[in-house]
Each structure stands twice: as structure tokens, then as C-alpha cells.
Ligand code: HEM
């Protein structure tokens with residue numbers, strides 16, 4: 001077996017490889033030019049290309065969101081028609097879910113970091129990785145086509161029978177999302193294989209960074225759930241082309257069955273979005289507490305538990321759809337269960353902070369924002385999971401606030417934490433810490449201003465997906481709209497200082513945060529093959545009580561990569577017993 | 580680990596084994612047809628019989644054509660996991676579709 | 687498990703340590719992909735089960751329109767092709783490249799036979815007006831949801847047939863590469879994983895056949 005699960009004891013000759021602070025060759029300098037980017041199989045460049053595309057889509061989705069909020073500034077029509085409003089919220093939702101949140105952490109940050117945290121040169125299937133990026137691009141083109149051609153007005157959930165009848169470009173978007181699904185499946189397949197087969201010597205399952213555990217759980221969900229979305233969207237497409245009738249009540253079909261199929265993917269998909277965020281939080285919180293993570297196995301296994309239970313709760317989106325009372329009750333019960341592993345995680349993170357030496361750097365600030373916002377999002381989810389309450393709250397702004405607290409307050413904030421955490425590693429540049437803190441503050445204030453009022457008006461009966469409202473809700477809607485502008489400014493500021501850092505930023509040291517993670521033992525930015533030695537791991541990734549030297553080991557006889565080691569090998573030769 | 584000694588974990592089936600499995604599969608196909616067409620089994624159990632035979636056939640293909648019998652257990656576990664999640668999807672969906680009450684009777 | 691090696695044969699990609707790691711990774715990746723396929727078809731099987739549980743009488747009536755004889759023939763054809771794929775892998779494991787190529791060609795031939803039989807079945811139904819969904823015009827079955835049964839039938843067999851066609855393409859690609867002398871007992875990863883794919887196509891059919899054709 002070519003993995004680290006060897007049971008026999010082997011002795012490896014290792015020596016210390018201290019990462020150079022001034023690398024001569026990096027993945028950015030070694031293969032240059034547009035063409036080398038477009039045809040690269042390097043997981044780091046592919047990760048960055050994903051990051052760029054995700055950012056573009058986020059911008060598009062964000063502009064749509066601001067337009068929606070602006071329309072809601074006054075109770076009656078403000079500046080767009082009701083139909084246009086329908087199209088905008090549909091595209092906003094579809095873009096943010098399928099094109100931003102699902103690929104954001106795994107395909108962008110994960111692609112960059114995962115092989116480095118495993119001490120591998122690349123993912124298991126680099127060409128498949130590149131293919132997944134282009135499949136994403138093709139899916140995007142389909143969606144763009146819908147955008148300019150009739151739009152889409154079904155809501156991101158494509159519920160039948162309206163999606164069968166709608167005159168908008170449903171097929172273009174369903175095919176776009178169908179294609180996108182394959183890109184997600186390929187990433188998941190690649191990650192599972194890489195985690196199993198490509199770990200550097202000494203990385204046992206118990207020494208896997210929690211980010212890897214999170215990506216592992218995510219990949220499992222991607223592989224198990226995405227194909228069901230694919231077949232669902234294909235059936236919907238056939239429904240529109242041939243009128244196959246399976247979901248069409250006019251032909252004796254059953255529209256609720258469509259909802260089952262859709263949510264069998266889409267509830268697990270919310271975990272595809274949030275679980276990788278959990279991984280980032282675990283990494284950042286230990287680094288800036290300088291302390292071993294509390295409850296390593298609890299956090300690692302709760303990711304898998306979430307992945308599993310997440311498959312059993314989809315019907316909580318269908319409490320008012322007419323599904324049977326038996327199913328409704330069972331789904332409500334299972335929904336409560338999903339809160340348990342999530343709660344375990346939050347408790348362990350907070351316990352990690354206890355007596356740590358906490359350093360309030362920007363990534364850590366985002367972690368605190370995450371803990372605050374995500375907890376609100378999670379608790380309101382539990383409330384929605386209780387049947388009686390949901391009958392009242394379903395399809396109101398309460399649900400809108402809930403999922404924005406988890407998706408934006410959770411996933412997107414975690415993404416920002418990870419982006420700021422790994423930015424020096426990815427680009428070799430430091431951003432302006434002060435501006436970053438202002439940015440975080442704007443995001444926090446703007447976010448709560450936008451979405452807290454939505455809980456209140458939702459519980460008072462403001463339905464979602466309407467372009468006008470009664471006067472009673474004016475104050476909430478206006479606060480919300482102003483909050484969204486502050487959010488917008490916050491994101492622009494972040495984009496500004498990150499871009500500036502690329503050109504005028506200070507040079508980043510190899511390990512600016514003093515992390516024990518393996519990815520920080522490469523140069524900033526890393527070498528084309530990540531490390532130019534074969535890393536050997538003897539300590540866990542969170543062993544902050546052990547000296548840094550013990551984290552910088554590699555096989556003594558490395559240097560076979562086809563290029564000379566540019567790092568100074570310092571320190572005496574040591575012998576390490578692995579396993 | 581040296582990469583040279585392949586034989587130690589790539590299983591090579593004998594031609595006889597493969598032919599035996601294929602013959603078994605064809606016999607089972609005939610049995611399914613005969614049972615379905617000529618043996619009167621009351622309603623739900625005819626499906627049970629057909630699926631049971633199909634499961635045996637699937638086991639033969641997976642274990643001996645796809646080499647799971649000799650492969651690492653993890654690959655077999657993947658297959659079982661895929662089937663298990665499929666069953667979850669079906670069973671929970673049936674929990675709804677089999678127990679709906681007509682809100683408007685005779686609709 | 688080590689991340690280095692001294693001898694790197696040409697077929698081993700740079701990021702793998704040795705060909706064992708490459709082979710095991712490819713195989714694991716393929717199994718993960720097959721799990722995908724199971725859930726992809728799983729959606730259709732789920733729709734089938736839900737509708738069959740709702741309208742058992744429809745399924746009994748409608749199945750009489752399907753020809754169990756030709757279904758059985760196709761089952762045997764696919765089993766045969768599974769055998770020849772397994773034989774192809776055995777040949778390459780024993781370094782018998784000629785055997786590999788012959789077995790691949792037989793497999794392709796059997797797959798084509800399968801498609802031809804399917805084609806005749808489809809053509810016959812089209813003539814009767816048994817088309818999916820709204821296009822359905824057949825009057826032989828008196829049931830409000832008859833069209834839906836055939837929608838499910840066409841989706842299931844259609845997507846399965848699509849997999850067969852993709853399989854023919856893959857098999858041809860393996861054959862071309864074998865012709866170029868790319869495979870040996872040292873390196874036959876693509877043959878192995880294409881084989882796994884083909885067996886899965888067979889596995890799906892093993893369930894489709896009794897579920898669609900053998901309902902009495
Ligand atoms: C403790 C965990 C959670 C629970 C118990 C929970 C519960 C619920 C419930 C019951 C609903 C349905 C409300 C309704 O439509 O009436 C809902 C909606 C939603 N949730 Fe959650 N949720 C949780 C976490 C999450 C997470 C982590 C995300 C995403 C990252 C998320 C995203 C969503 C979305 C997008 C919707 C609305 C879908 C739509 O109708 O468009 N939830 N949640």
C-alpha cells in the first residue's frame with residue numbers, strides 16, 4: 001500500500017530544511033505567461049484561477065443584490081419592474097450558491113492548500129483538476145447566456161411546475177448547473193484520492209490537519225449528492241424538452257417529488273458550503289491562539305457526522321409542501337440532530353481559545369465574526385426545524401435572514417479568514433493590516449444591519465421574494481438596504497488593499513504567523529513542486545508546545561526533483577522513527 | 580517501498596474462473612426469466628425474487644469481475660456506501676410518498 | 687509511501703512516487719467515480735420505485751409492451767462483454783497484448799450488438815406511438831399515467847445506452863493505445879479502470895432488466 005498506513009516501523013534519515021526567506025524560484029516565476037496559466041496542471045495556479053472566477057461571480061451576484069436592496073428602499077415600486085425583480089433574485093441566488101459558495105473554499109483555497117498540507121507535489125489527478133476548471137467555465141458560459149437571453153425567474157430552487165412553464169431561459173441555467181456539477185464531482189473525487197494516497201511520510205490520519213478532515217467530509221458529500229442534482233436537472237430539462245411528465249401535475253406527475261430530488265442535493269450542498277469553512281476556522285484559531293486545538297478528534301469526526309446526518313434532513317425545506325405528516329415529523333427530528341455535531345465544533349473552538357495567547361490579526365478577527373454570526377444562523381435553523389414555528393416562518397424574511405447568517409456569516413466570513421490567512425503564502429505579499437481591520441469592521445456592521453432586521457420583519461410576516469411591501473416594514477427594509485451598502489463598501493475596501501498588496505505590499509516571510517502547519521514550511525510563495533524536499537512529519541499540525549525545528553524536517557536524500565534545492569539545509573542529520 | 584514487485588497485490592484471475600462467473604451469470608439470467616414468466620409468485624414477492632437474483636448477479640460481477648474480492652476493503656466499502664446512500668434516498672422519500680393523506684379527497 | 691524514488695519509469699507522472707501509488711490512486715479515483723454513477727442512476731431508480739409503489743397496476747400493464755426475449759438477449763450480450771473485458775485485463779496482466787486487443791474488439795462488437803438490439807426496440811415503440819411524455823400517442827394501455835411509465839423507461843434505458851456508447855468510445859481508445867504499444871504487464875492502469883467502468887454499465891443493466899421487462 002502506498003499510503004502512510006504502514007504498520008511496520010521504518011527508520012527514515014531526515015534533516016532540517018528551513019524554508020528560504022528569499023526564494024529564487026517560485027511557482028509564479030518558473031512558468032510565466034498567460035498560456036502557461038491557462039494550460040497549467042499546477043494545483044496552485046488552478047486554485048488561483050478558481051479564486052479569480054469566483055471573485056468575478058461574487059461581484060456579479062453582489063451587484064444584483066445591491067440592485068434588489070435598492071428596489072426595496074421604498075414600499076412601492078422604486079425603479080425596477082416586478083418581473084425584473086424576480087429575475088434578479090433568481091440569478092443572485094443561483095450565482096451565489098452554484099458559482100460562488102460551492103466552489104469557493106474547496107476549489108479555490110482548497111486546491112491551493114490541500115496538497116501543501118499533505119506534503120504532496122500535486123493532487124492525484126492534475127489534468128482532471130484543470131478539466132474541472134474548464135468545465136466550471138463552460139457551465140458559467142451557459143449561465144451568462146441565460147442572463148443576456150431572457151433571464152431566469154424561477155428562484156434558484158427551480159421548483160416545478162412553474163419551471164416547466166416559465167418563459168425564461170430555464171434550460172440554459174439548468175444545463176449550466178448540470179455541467180458545473182461535474183466540475184464539483186471531479187474536485188471531490190480528486191481530493192478523496194489525494195488524501196488517501198498522497199500523504200507525505202509520517203502524516204497519519206491522526207496528524208491530518210483539520211482543514212483536510214473538513215475537505216474530506218466535503219468531498220464525500222460532493223460525490224454522493226451532486227450526481228442526484230445532475231439527474232434532477234437533466235429530468236427537468238427533459239421535462240421542458242419532451243414534457244416527460246414525471247414532475248408535472250398536469251400529466252399526473254408529482255411536483256413534490258422534484259422537491260425531494262432537489263433538496264436531496266441542496267441540503268447536503270449547504271454543508272458542501274459550510275464544512276470547508278469549519279476547516280479554515282480550525283486552522284486559524286489554533287495559529288492565533290498558539291495552542292493545540294481542543295478536541296482534535298471531536299472536530300474531525302463531527303465533520304463526518306455532519307456529512308452523514310446532512311443527508312437525512314432535506315425534507316425540512318418541504319414542511320409546507322404537502323409532504324406526508326410522517327415524513328415531516330421525522331425530518332423535523334433529524335434536523336435537530338444536525339445541530340449536535342455543529343455545536344460540538346463551536347464548543348471546541350471556544351475551548352481552544354481558553355488560556356491561549358490570542359493575537360488579534362485580521363484572520364482571527366474574522367474567526368470571531370464567524371463564531372458570532374454562524375451561531376445565530378445555526379440557532380435560527382433549529383427554530384425553523386421545529387414544525388409549528390416553521391409553518392409561520394416558512395417563505396418569510398426569517399428564512400432569508402437564517403440562510404444569510406449561515407452562508408454569508410458562516411461560509412463567506414470563513415473564506416475571508418482563509419483568504420487573509422493564506423494570502424501571504426499564495427502571493428508572497430503582506431496586505432495592510434490596519435485597512436484589513438477596517439474592512440472587517442465594515443463587513444461586520446454592514447452584515448448585521450442588513451440581516452438582523454430581516455429576522456424581525458420575517459417573524460412579523462414579511463414574505464420573501466416580493467418587490468414591494470406594506471408600510472409597516474419600511475423601517476426594517478430601509479435599515480437593511482443601508483446596511484447592504486456598507487457591506488458593499490467593505491468588500492470594495494478589501495478588494496482594494498488586496499490588489500494594492502500585490503504591487504506594493506511588503507514581502508511576506510515564509511511563516512508570518514508562526515504556524516506549525518506544513519504549508520507554512522514552504523517558501524512564500526511556494527516552489528513549483530511545493531517543497532523541494534520530501535517533508536517528513538513527526539508532530540501533529542497543532543503541536544505549538546514543540547519547537548519549530550521539529551516541523552521543518554525532510555528526507556535527507558531529497559533533491560531529485562530535477563532542480564537543485566535552493567534552500568539551505570541547516571541542522572545536523574537526525575534520525576526519525578516514523579510509525 | 581519499492582515499486583518493482585507488482586505481482587504481490589495485483590490479482591490475476593484464471594480464465595477458468597472468469598468463464599465460470601460468466602456462466603453463473605447467464606444461468607441466473609435464465610432463472611430470473613423463468614421465475615418471472617412461469618412461476619406464479621404473489622404480488623410483492625415476485626419483485627423480491629427478481630431483485631434477490633439480481634443482487635446475487637451484482638455480487639458476482641462486483642466481487643470477481645471487478646476484483647473487489649481481492650482488492651483493498653476500502654474500494655468495496657465505497658461501493659457499499661454508494662448503495663447505502665441510494666437506499667436512504669429511496670426509503671426517506673417513500674416515507675412521504677407512501678403516507679400522504681389526500682387533502683382534497685378524490686383529487 | 688515515501689514521496690521520492692530513485693527510478694521513475696516513463697509512465698509514472700512526476701507527482702507520484704512509483705507506479706504502485708499511481709495505479710492505486712487511479713483505481714481509488716475510479717471507484718469514487720462509480721459511487722457517483724450509482725447515485726446518478728439512483729435518482730432514476732428512486733423515481734421508478736416511487737411511481738411503481740403508487741401505480742403497481744400501471745407497471746404490470748405497461749411492461750407487456752416490452753419484449754422480455756430481446757431484453758434477455760441483451761442481458762446475455764452484456765454479460766459476455768463483461769467477460770471479455772475481464773479477459774482483456776487478464777491478457778495485459780500476463781503481457782499478452784494480442785489477447786488484449788482481440789478481447790477489446792470482441793467487447794466493442796458485443797456493445798454494438800447491444801445498441802442495435804436497443805435500436806430495434808426503440809424503433810418498434812416509436813412506430814406504435816410509444817414516445818416519452820407529451821409525445822405519447824399509444825392507445826393500447828388504459829391508464830392515466832401510462833406516459834410517465836414510458837418516460838421513466840426511456841430515461842433509464844436512454845442514459846444507460848449513453849453509457850454504453852461512451853464505453854464503446856473508451857474501449858476504442860484503449861485499443862488504439864494498445865496498438866501503439868503503450869500497455870504491458872508493468873503498466874495497464876487505463877485498461878483496468880475502463881474495465882471497472884464497463885462492469886458498472888453491466889451492473890446497472892442487471893437491475894434494469896428485471897425491473898423493466900419482467901413485471902408480470
Ligand atoms: C444547525 C444547522 C441548520 C439547521 C437546523 C437549518 C435549518 C433550516 C431549515 C429548517 C430551513 C427551512 C426553512 C424554511 O424554508 O421554512 C433552512 C433553510 C435554509 N438553510 Fe438552513 N439550517 C442549518 C444550517 C444551514 C447552513 C450551514 C446553511 C448554508 C451554509 C444553510 C442554508 C440554508 C438555505 C440556503 C436555506 C433556504 C433555502 C431556500 O428556501 O431557498 N442552513 N435551514
Ligand SMILES: [Cu+2]
Pocket residue numbers: 266267270313314316317
Ligand atoms: Cu436544509
